[in-house]
Amino acid sequence: MSASTSADTTPVLSYSPVVLSVPGRPADLQVRVSAPVTGTGLPVILFSHGHGRSNHLSSLNGYAPLANHWAAHGFVVIQPTHLSSRTLSHLHADTPGAPYFWRSRAEDMTHVLDRLGLIEAAVPQLAGRVDHDKVAVAGHSLGGHTAGLLLGARVTDPDTGKEANLFEPRIKAGVLLAAPGRGGGVLTGPMAAQVPFLQSIDFSTMTTPTLVVAGDKDDSRHFTDMGPDWHADPYTLAPGPKTLLTLFDAEHGLGGIAGYDAAETTDEDPERVTSVGRLTAAWLRTAFHPDHAAWRAARETLTAAPAPVGRVESK
Template sequence: MSGSSTTNAPQPAAPPAVVLSAQPVVLTAPGRGEDLQVRVSAPATGTGLPVIVFSHGYGSSMNGYAPLADSWAAQGFVVLQPTHLDSRTLGIPAEDPRTPQIWRIRIEDLKRVLDGLDTLEAALPGLAGRVDHSRIAVAGHSWGAQSASTLLGARVLDADGVPGEDLSDPRVTAGVLLALTGLGDDLVPFAAEHFPFMKPSFDTMAAPALIVAGDSDHSHLSTRGPDWFTDPYVLSPGSKSLLTLFGAEHSLGGVSGYEAAETTDANPARVALIQQLGAAFLHHALGGGDTDWKRAATALAADPEPLGTLQHKE
């Protein structure tokens, strides 16, 4: 294992809870061109389970991000993972007429998952009646974090800098946003030309969120350094926490998958910290108690060889 060897480094919960999954669960999606495939994961026991709708990064699928999905399900969440149209598993070519609107279709995917919650719940044997539909969070990595952030109140600016449509969803009350890109003013020319949707405004992203950034995440899409990924924390109102991971690049230690090829900074201890703090934050933000969140934050602050720093604002 790379990274800190301190005995205070977070470890996955033990003994692990049994997690059950069903996939693909298909939600009809007229006008999308492809029905929406979703993976459903949940602990085998427990009731009143809160929900996390997880949006994958570019090219991934419902089968990606197992380190997070498996851990968060084991820690008491129902994790719903849609496969967006940019997934490599679908093989949609760049010249497909839907390509310019995939950023918008991604957001519609997340809302379609919420609309289909009863269907998804019924698809996993033994899950029916155990889900708390009033406690719903979103999470995502990279492009998935941008998709998820819109449900929390972030908006996309048009060419004149005017905020576009409010795409927030009142059913979603908290989020975990991993490697969420910053302001569009700082895009390199290629990104500004080809990714016009990467012009966010965080002025109305008021819902509670844990934002996770790597202090070695140097994006080829931005003219700025790793501080670009702290914009969502600095520029948004309301209750927010920022976890800045030391030495972490865009994969944040390997959240996208076990031994995933795109992971350039493999560090299981960093991933374990995200597993732990992400679950603790969401239990806290969704009204499930804040003991674990306070304990985890205190432990990180007291660690003599910390993996990162945690900041808060109200």
């Protein structure tokens, strides 16, 4: 990563949509690309949105607080609109994979990687500045499930009964934000029957280095009675190397990462959102450059603060 991309005030360019035609996909794959206006050798973050109630937060138009922060700190952020987005509500309910499109969501990221050079060339001022060998995936909520599959977690396809392996070896690191946890008997909530693909998730195969971010007040009773610990499962049930960042007093929105002033955020806290951006960027920078001190410095700042925003553990 070159210089001139670390300051909070670094200008960011955001370009959308870049439209990719994918054979067999019932709608074109549209992505937003955000990047700093300066710097070369920029690593890539593929970001998978959640499945919220808003029309546009769950699309390429959402998660601006995170996308802008990561881009200002030297990353190229690529945000696809998955078929599950409410912006594509014209798709019929009987479209294969509806309404969650769990498999298609992961396949979207593979399509993006297959055409990363085309995307880079389509965005003004970006050509020649992207490091195609440094790719991470991040996702929030259902997007965390998508990211987990790309990082190596596996599920049993409820339609075929066969194990689905969507691991993407070109992805070198991941960040799971308020991602779903284990399936099976713990899924006792009213939503459990509606998401059969969550019943069988296996984190034991998720070997890619990953930062799991979970709120200690994120109690997803509509899925499970496990409480907030459920969202730490991608850490506790996966092999190392893994890091768990537990955010104090954070609920499912992690302070409001899905959008500026989003009414559905139950724990709005701009400082928490800034912390999520800062800590995840530092972890990813060190994941791509192990000799970089960014993550160590971020952890020291976290523990030295009079009122820490969270705690960190690793394995």
